Amino acid sequence: MISQHLSSSFTSITCNFIGIDSSMKELFTFYSNFKDNGCMIGICGMGGSGKTTLARVFYEKFHSYFEGSSFIANVREYSEKFDLLQLQQLLLANILEEKDADIRNVYHGVNMIKKRLCQKKVLIVLDDVNKLDQLENLAGEHGWFGLGSLIIITTRDKHLLDHHGVHKIYKPNPLNSDDTLKLFCLKAFKKEQPNEGYMQLSQDVVCYANGYPLALITFGSFLLGRTMDTWKSALDIFKKFPKKEIFDTLKVSYDGLEDMWKEIFLDVACFFRGKMKDQVIEILETCGFDAKIGIQVLMDKSLLTIENDTLQMHDLLQEMGKEIVRQESREEPGKRSRLWLRKDLFHVLMNKTASKTIQAIVLDRPGGDEAYQHIESYSEVFSKMCNLRLLIIDNVHILKGLNHLSNKLRLLDWHGYSSKCLPSRFQSKELVELKLQFSKIEYLWRGVKYLDKLKLINLGHSLNLIRTPDFTGFPRLETLCLRGCINLVEIDRSIGGLSKLTVLNLEFCRSLTNLPSSMDGLSFLICRGCEKEIFKSTLDSVHHEFENSAVVKATKIMGTYDDSNMAEHSASWSFPGETERDLDSLAVA
Ligand SMILES: Nc1ncnc2c1ncn2[C@@H]1O[C@H](COP(=O)(O)OP(=O)(O)O)[C@@H](O)[C@H]1O
Ligand SMILES: [Mg+2]
Structure with missing residues (x-):
C-alpha cells in the first residue's frame, strides 16, 4: 500500500525540493526489503548536503503509515544543552501521544522505551546525531521497536553509524548539474534559468558549491540583484579556496553584509538561534540595532529563517558565526x-x-x-x-x-x-532594561542616578530588597516589577512622578507600607498578596480619576489584596483578549 502511494503522489510533497525524488525512492526501496523485521538507516554527509531535508521529507510523507512516529531535530545541539533523559521523554511523548513520561534517569528511560515501544511499528528520525550515547539511549537496537519499524539517523560522522551497526549507510547524492543550476537560479534570479548573459558566470559560481544545496542557496541569495562586477569579484574570492571548504565559501555571504547586519548575524549565531523572534528583536533593538530590517535582510540572504516564530539558522551557518568570533582570538x-x-x-x-x-x-x-x-x-x-x-x-x-x-x-x-x-x-x-531577579540586592545604589533610557526594572523575588531607588532620574520607566520582594517596606515617593509608568507589579510585597496616592498613566497595578490598607488611598484615587479608563479595569481585576481570595479570583483574571499568562509575562517581563 505504501508503495502505491509512493508512486502515485510522490512529487506533490517533494515539489519544493529539487532532485530529491530519487533519494526518497532509494531509501524506501531499502526499507521495503527489511520491513518485516525492523530497519535502521543512517544518512551521512557533510553539513549542508541535504540530510535533514531528506529525512524530513521522508518523515512527512510516510509517518502516517506507522503506529507512532517522532522526528527529533538537532539532537547534537539539544544534548549539549539538556539531558538525554529529556529527549527520551520527548520520544515517548510523541509516539505514545501522552504527556511527559515519568523517567527517573537515562537507564530507566532506555527500559521504558523498550517496554512501551517493543510492540509498536514506529518511524523515528534522530536528526544530527554526533555521539554514540545519543544513539545508545534513544534507539540502541532495531529490536527495541516493533516489527516494521524504521529508524533514520542523520549525522556527519560515518564512524558513528559503523559503530552502531545500522543496516544501511546512505549518502545523499550531490545534485546533478541541471538541478544544481536550477536551485541556484531560483535564488539568484527567482526563476529556473539565468538572466541573459549570466549563463557562464552562473555555471562558474555553481561549480564552487560542489553540488551542496546549502552553498547553492546562500550563493544564489547573495548574488540576487548584484551587478556583474560583484559576480566577478565573488568568483575571484571563491577561486582563492581551491579546496572548496564549505566554511570559506559560505563566509563570502557573510562578508558581503553591511556591518550592522554582520553584528546581528553573529549575535543570533552565538546567542539566539531557536529563540522567539520578537524577544530577540527587542533585545537587539535595545542594543541599538535596526533589528527588524536586519532580520529581514538576513532572511533574504538565506542566512536565517523563521519557523514557528523562532529564529532558525542552518547549523553550519551557526558554526560559521561562532567560528568567526573564535577567530578574533x-x-x-x-x-x-x-x-x-x-x-x-x-x-x-x-x-x-x-x-x-x-x-x-x-x-x-x-x-x-x-x-x-x-x-x-x-x-x-x-x-x-x-x-x-x-x-x-x-x-x-x-x-x-x-x-x-x-x-x-x-x-x-x-x-x-x-x-x-x-x-x-x-x-x-x-x-534600557535592568533585570536582577532572585538577587541578593538590598538596594540598587544610594542617591539619584540619571538613566534617561531606562524602560524596565525587574527586581522580582529579591528577598533582601528593603527599599527602591529614587526614581527621579528614570523619566522613561514603563515597567517596574517588584513581585515577591517580601521584605520591601517602602517604595520611593518619586514613583508618583513617573508619567510613562504603565505596569507596576507588587504581587506578594507583604511588608509594603506605603504607596503614592497618585500614579497617572498606570494601566496595570498588580497587588495580589499585599496589605489591603496601603492601597486604599491609591485605588480610591485611581478609581476616582479614571472612572472610564483601562486603569479602573486593571485595578479592579488585579487589585485582589487577599491571598485567600486568590484562587477564587484567578479564574476571572483575564482581560478580554488576554490570558492570565499574557498579563503575567507583561507584568514580570
Ligand atoms: N533537494 C533540495 N532542494 C532544495 N533545497 C534543498 C534540498 N536539499 C536541501 N536543501 C536546502 O539546503 C539547505 C541545507 O539542507 P539540510 O538538509 O539542512 O542539510 P544538512 O542536514 O545535511 O546539513 C536547507 O536550507 C535546505 O532547505
Ligand atoms: Mg541537518
Whole structure:
C-alpha cells in the first residue's frame, strides 16, 4: 500500500525540493526489503548536503503509515544543552501521544522505551546525531521497536553509524548539474534559468558549491540583484579556496553584509538561534540595532529563517558565526567580541583576561551548582569590559561585590546577582532594561542616578530588597516589577512622578507600607498578596480619576489584596483578549 502511494503522489510533497525524488525512492526501496523485521538507516554527509531535508521529507510523507512516529531535530545541539533523559521523554511523548513520561534517569528511560515501544511499528528520525550515547539511549537496537519499524539517523560522522551497526549507510547524492543550476537560479534570479548573459558566470559560481544545496542557496541569495562586477569579484574570492571548504565559501555571504547586519548575524549565531523572534528583536533593538530590517535582510540572504516564530539558522551557518568570533582570538576568549560558554566566561573572570573587545555575554543555558570560588574574591572582574553592551547571565557569584560594570550596557540581566547593590560608579546612559531577579540586592545604589533610557526594572523575588531607588532620574520607566520582594517596606515617593509608568507589579510585597496616592498613566497595578490598607488611598484615587479608563479595569481585576481570595479570583483574571499568562509575562517581563 505504501508503495502505491509512493508512486502515485510522490512529487506533490517533494515539489519544493529539487532532485530529491530519487533519494526518497532509494531509501524506501531499502526499507521495503527489511520491513518485516525492523530497519535502521543512517544518512551521512557533510553539513549542508541535504540530510535533514531528506529525512524530513521522508518523515512527512510516510509517518502516517506507522503506529507512532517522532522526528527529533538537532539532537547534537539539544544534548549539549539538556539531558538525554529529556529527549527520551520527548520520544515517548510523541509516539505514545501522552504527556511527559515519568523517567527517573537515562537507564530507566532506555527500559521504558523498550517496554512501551517493543510492540509498536514506529518511524523515528534522530536528526544530527554526533555521539554514540545519543544513539545508545534513544534507539540502541532495531529490536527495541516493533516489527516494521524504521529508524533514520542523520549525522556527519560515518564512524558513528559503523559503530552502531545500522543496516544501511546512505549518502545523499550531490545534485546533478541541471538541478544544481536550477536551485541556484531560483535564488539568484527567482526563476529556473539565468538572466541573459549570466549563463557562464552562473555555471562558474555553481561549480564552487560542489553540488551542496546549502552553498547553492546562500550563493544564489547573495548574488540576487548584484551587478556583474560583484559576480566577478565573488568568483575571484571563491577561486582563492581551491579546496572548496564549505566554511570559506559560505563566509563570502557573510562578508558581503553591511556591518550592522554582520553584528546581528553573529549575535543570533552565538546567542539566539531557536529563540522567539520578537524577544530577540527587542533585545537587539535595545542594543541599538535596526533589528527588524536586519532580520529581514538576513532572511533574504538565506542566512536565517523563521519557523514557528523562532529564529532558525542552518547549523553550519551557526558554526560559521561562532567560528568567526573564535577567530578574533584563537587562544584567548577574553579578546573575542562574544562569550556564550560558561567555561569561557569563567576563564576570563578567573584569569583576568577581559578586554574592551567583549561586547556581549549571554550564557546559553542556566548554570547548575558548579562552584567557582576563585572569582568570588575578585571584585574588579568586569572593569576591563568597557564596551560591554549586553550581559545576560545567571549563577555567577562575586562574593565581595562588584566595583565596576560597563557604562555602555544596554541590557543587564543577571539572575541571582549576589551582591547587595550595584557598583556605585555604574551609570550607563544607554541602559534600557535592568533585570536582577532572585538577587541578593538590598538596594540598587544610594542617591539619584540619571538613566534617561531606562524602560524596565525587574527586581522580582529579591528577598533582601528593603527599599527602591529614587526614581527621579528614570523619566522613561514603563515597567517596574517588584513581585515577591517580601521584605520591601517602602517604595520611593518619586514613583508618583513617573508619567510613562504603565505596569507596576507588587504581587506578594507583604511588608509594603506605603504607596503614592497618585500614579497617572498606570494601566496595570498588580497587588495580589499585599496589605489591603496601603492601597486604599491609591485605588480610591485611581478609581476616582479614571472612572472610564483601562486603569479602573486593571485595578479592579488585579487589585485582589487577599491571598485567600486568590484562587477564587484567578479564574476571572483575564482581560478580554488576554490570558492570565499574557498579563503575567507583561507584568514580570
Ligand atoms: N533537494 C533540495 N532542494 C532544495 N533545497 C534543498 C534540498 N536539499 C536541501 N536543501 C536546502 O539546503 C539547505 C541545507 O539542507 P539540510 O538538509 O539542512 O542539510 P544538512 O542536514 O545535511 O546539513 C536547507 O536550507 C535546505 O532547505
Ligand atoms: Mg541537518
